[in-house]
Amino acid sequence: MAFVITENCIKCKFTDCVDVCPVDCFHEGPNFLVIDPDECIDCTLCEPECPANAIHAEDELPEGQEHFAALNAELAKQWPIITEVKDSLPDADEWNGKPGKFALLEK
Template sequence: MTYVVTENCIKCKYMDCVEVCPVDCFYVGENFLVIHPDECIDCGVCEPECPAEAILPDSDDKATAWAEINRTYSTQWPNITRKGEAPADAEEWNGKPDKAKLLSPEPGKP
């Protein structure tokens, strides 16, 4: 099992999860984070740290569609090991539905 970053992270990207990850398995996109499934050790410390509640175990039905997205972008985006600044409008985006279409494939800055 692994953890998966899901839709609510899009345009929120708080990054609190990055600080607590003991194996540095987060990768950063322009407006989204992903977890590399082969690096995640399933410790679960990231899940409660996410203010947007966007991190779920891959066994959760809500995570299924996002597992492949995490796998794909974790091989294309740079690794992130330190918490950065969340977008200024992150709170406005938290909880908004249908954000999947806003996911940018562009890499972010670690």
Template sequence: MTYVVTESCIKCKYTDCVDVCPVDCFREGPNFLVIDPDECIDCTLCVAECPAEAIFSEDDLPADQKQCVALNAELSKVWKPIVERKDPLPDADEWVGVKDKLKYLER
């Protein structure tokens, strides 16, 4: 089992989760973070830190977010690791809670 970043992170990209990750498993894209499933040690620390409530265990993933398992695996192979907290995107607070954001994903 691994943890998965869902589309709730898109256009927010809060990086509070990165600060607590003991193995640096997060990867950063233009407007989204993903978790490298090969690096994640299932510690759960990132879940409570995410202001957008975008991180779930693979076993607890909402049905409408199942595609994010493959998305995290795919993008974690091409995006670079992020190991330090950064400011969120400028309009992140406006996007928290917005549904169906997959169409806004920038690769």
């Protein structure tokens, strides 16, 4: 089982989670992060570090967020690995917690 980044990361892209990952399983896109399920070791360290509460265990995904498991796997193959904390997006605090951001995902 892996952890999955869900919709609330879109337009926020806080990277606090990246710093604690022992296996470098995070990948960075323009306005979203994903976790590579093949690399994730289910250590649980990243989940409490996310200020957007966007990281969930694959078997505990919030209702309506289940499709993010496949999306994380797909985009992890395309996007580069991120291993260091970076500034969040400029208006991340304004977007944090807003629903319906899936259409805003930049691939």
